[in-house]
Amino acid sequence: MRNxxxxxxxGDKTFDELVKLLKDHFNxxxxxxxxRCKFNSRYRxxxxxxxxxxxxxxxxxxxxxxxxxxxxxxxxxxxxxIVDDRIQRxxxxxxxxxxDKALKLAQAIExxxxxxxxxxxxxxxxQYT
Numbered sequence: 166m167r168n169x170x171x172x173x174x175x176g177d178k179t180f181d182e183l184v185k186l187l188k189d190h191f192n193x194x195x196x197x198x199x200x201r202c203k204f205n206s207r208y209r210x211x212x213x214x215x216x217x218x219x220x221x222x223x224x225x226x227x228x229x230x231x232x233x234x235x236x237x238x239x240x241x242x243x244x245x246x247i248v249d250d251r252i253q254r255x256x257x258x259x260x261x262x263x264x265d266k267a268l269k270l271a272q273a274i275e276x277x278x279x280x281x282x283x284x285x286x287x288x289x290x291x292q293y294t
Contacts, residue, residue: 200228204238208246215252215271219243240264247271251278 169186178186204225209218222239231238244256244267252274256267 195228197228197230200225204229204242207242209248215243215247215268215275218246219268222246236264240267243267243271249275 169190175183204222207222207225209215213221219239222242226235226239229238240262243264244253244262247253247256252271255270255274256262259266259270
């Protein structure tokens, strides 16, 4: 404790100041640069839904301090990190793309692709003999 308040003495600090010093010491603030690097290098994983990917992006962005640019940054990471040509092409072709619009389009395309795959599965394809 003495090292944390030096050259002052612990008795010279209020209880709240000492608690803050201890919290800052044992739970240091994460590096904004490192957090942004993690955010910007995140791509959608195999089998991960669009919503799961966006949830991870939101969590990663918490310590990035993007402020009022947060939805733009998540939108950009969604478009760049989606790793699905169909979705990416559609999002890139959209003028004035907002995060909300990007999310709705990506979800709609993801759902449509899944539905087409389900309809084309052997149990739905008519069998002619």
